[in-house]
């Protein structure tokens with residue numbers, strides 16, 4: 001990280017639920033839960049701030065959400081609509097830097113290092129971005145600006161929703177010392193309770209620990225991670241994205257998740273997000289990758305290459321699920337990511353004809369259908385996939 005690095009993290013507020021409230025004005029100000037059903041099946045994908053006041057959060061079983069917020073309106077996930085808006089918003093964001101890293105459907109890092117003369121101070125850029133998202137899309141975003149991605153990410157949470165927080169270079173340590181332990185990015189409940197058992201209840205308590213002591217309790221990776229985050233030093237959660245081109249999406253859970261059905265539902269959403277971005281950005285890939293982070297911060301990226309280009313959400317989901325089944329031992333997960341690795345532009349694949357071979361005709365038909373859906377979506381049409389993937393894979 002060079003001197004004067006500055007990053008902006010843009011995070012759309014309660015994205016799925018806000019889109020529903022945008023499209024259905026009668027739901028504004030009401031508790032809205034996206035995903036799951038009123039009958040209590042399935043998993044909450046997202047919820048409005050009004051629903052959060054009842055203690056509802058994403059990845060919670062719908063039955064529990066129903067108990068906590070009986071008045072809430074349950075809505076199905078309309079991934080096509082969210083992706084359409086997400087893609088348009090990401091296009092706006094990419095006007096401010098060539099180095100944009102989208103980490104999920106509603107979040108992106110903008111590397112604003114060295115852009116000040118062209119675009120103005122990063123804080124002004126942040127305000128401009130918020131205004132444009134509000135005026136053009138009717139949505140609010142929270143923005144964090146800081147000298148590392150890690151700090152920018154926590155800064156966007158600082159004043160959420162509709163906030164903007166700036167942490168100047170040199171101010172990272174003071175910034176994290178002013179946070180609660182629960183606000184430290186990447187610190188899960190389980191680790192927090194272990195810290196509490198050691199009498200560490202504030203960031204300043206954590207800051208006071210020697211690295212050897214932390215490593216003694218939490219292992220090499222965990223101890224180093226805790227030592228760094230207590231000082232506002234970027235622990236590298238989001239680094240290493242540029243070595244080879246990949247398209248990925250990931251989500252961090254508020255509570256560790258070990259339920260295979262919940263993980264499978266989340267994985268399908270991630271696959272849909274990845275395939276849509278691949279469609280927009282182009283390229284072919286026959287490598288599926290998963291990112292798994294456990295409660296002790298140990299993070300693994302596992303990948304496998306298959307014989308053919310992975311050309312549809314269905315294929316990606318199938319391969320990703322298989323890989324998860326083989327490489328995950330049931331340990332509760334703190335984060336799940338899914339992506340396509342080693343993505344190559346079609347021009348660079350001359351001499352690798354296998355990338356264009358199709359495994360069979362039905363797979364080819366499926367991918368053509370999906371691409372047609374993506375094209376229509378880009379044209380602004382709101383359509384649903386006939387006999388769509390969601391219904392096929394969900395037990396709704």
Ligand SMILES: [Mg+2]
Pocket residue numbers: 011012013014015106107
């Ligand atoms: Mg968000």
